[in-house]
Amino acid sequence: MLLAIDCGNTNTVFSIWNGEAFIGTWRTSTDWQRTADQYYVWLSTLIKFYQIEVDITDMIISSTVPRVVFNLRVLADRYFHTRPIVVGKPDCLLPVDVRVDTGTAVGPDRLVNTVAGHDMYGGDLIVVDFGTATTFDVVSSDGAYIGGVIAPGVNLSLEALHHAAAALPHVDIAKPQNVIGTNTVACMQSGVFWGYVGLVKEICARIKGERAREMKIISTGGLAPLFQQTEDLFDEFHDDLTMHGLTVIHRYNKENN
Ligand SMILES: Nc1ncnc2c1ncn2[C@@H]1O[C@H](COP(=O)(O)OP(=O)(O)O)[C@@H](O)[C@H]1O
Numbered sequence: 001m002l003l004a005i006d007c008g009n010t011n012t013v014f015s016i017w018n019g020e021a022f023i024g025t026w027r028t029s030t031d032w033q034r035t036a037d038q039y040y041v042w043l044s045t046l047i048k049f050y051q052i053e054v055d056i057t058d059m060i061i062s063s064t065v066p067r068v069v070f071n072l073r074v075l076a077d078r079y080f081h082t083r084p085i086v087v088g089k090p091d092c093l094l095p096v097d098v099r100v101d102t103g104t105a106v107g108p109d110r111l112v113n114t115v116a117g118h119d120m121y122g123g124d125l126i127v128v129d130f131g132t133a134t135t136f137d138v139v140s141s142d143g144a145y146i147g148g149v150i151a152p153g154v155n156l157s158l159e160a161l162h163h164a165a166a167a168l169p170h171v172d173i174a175k176p177q178n179v180i181g182t183n184t185v186a187c188m189q190s191g192v193f194w195g196y197v198g199l200v201k202e203i204c205a206r207i208k209g210e211r212a213r214e215m216k217i218i219s220t221g222g223l224a225p226l227f228q229q230t231e232d233l234f235d236e237f238h239d240d241l242t243m244h245g246l247t248v249i250h251r252y253n254k255e256n257n
Pocket residue numbers: 007008009010011012030130131132133155156221222223
C-alpha cells in the first residue's frame with residue numbers, strides 16, 4: 001500500500017492507497033518540528049480507530065515546506081522500512097516536462113497538480129489551487145508545466161487586514177450575501193471574496209489571451225469549495241487533485257525508475 005503525503009504551508013494530508021483503491025485520508029496541521037514518532041502515533045491511532053487493515057510498503061511526499069521532509073523520511077525508514085519518493089528531488093521522475101527559467105525551483109505541489117490535471121483532463125489547462133497561497137498552474141497541450149501565477153491566499157489576505165489595521169478583527173472567510181457590507185465583518189468578507197472572484201476571472205482571461213486559446217480551468221485546494229458557490233469560475237472542481245497526482249507520479253516511478 002502507498003502512503004501519499006501532501007504537505008502544504010498550512011495543512012499536511014496523509015492518504016493511503018491500495019493500488020487504485022482509496023483506503024483513507026487524514027489531515028494534520030503542518031509543523032516542521034513534529035517528529036517521526038509523533039506522526040506515527042497520530043497515524044496509527046486513526047488507522048486503529050477506523051479499523052482499517054493497513055500494510056504500507058511505499059511512500060511518496062510532496063512538500064512546499066522543505067524542513068518537514070527530514071522527519072517524514074525518518075517516518076518512512078523507521079516505521080515502514082521504505083525509502084520515500086520526494087517530488088522535486090532529482091531522483092523523482094515526472095511524466096511531464098517542466099519549462100521554466102533555469103534555476104527555478106517550482107513548488108512540488110504545482111508539479112503534482114500539473115501531472116494530475118494532465119492525467120485527468122489532458123492539456124491546455126489552468127489549475128487553480130486555493131491553499132495558503134493561491135496558485136495558477138498553466139499546463140500546455142502536451143501536459144508540460146509552463147509557468148503560472150502566485151497570489152496571496154484567501155485567509156492570508158484576511159489575516160493581513162487584521163494584522164495591519166488596529167480596528168479590523170480576525171474574520172473567517174464566507175461568501176457574503178451582498179457586495180455592500182453593512183458591518184465591518186461583512187465589508188472585509190466582501191473585499192476578499194468578491195476581490196478574489198475578480199482576481200480569478202482576470203488572471204484566467206489574461207492567461208487564455210497570452211496562450212491565444214481556450215483552456216479548461218480546474219479548481220482544487222482547501223478553500224476551493226467556497227468559490228464553487230459562485231457563478232461558473234471553473235470548468236471542473238477536484239477536491240483531491242494533488243493526491244491523485246501523487247499516485248500517478250508514484251506509479252510512473254515504479255515503472256520507469
Ligand atoms: N474545509 C475548510 N474550510 C475552511 N477553511 C479551510 C478548509 N480547509 C482548509 N481551509 C483553510 O484554507 C487554507 C488553505 O488550506 P490548504 O489547502 O490545506 O492549504 P495548504 O495546502 O497551503 O496547506 C488554510 O488557511 C486553511 O485553514
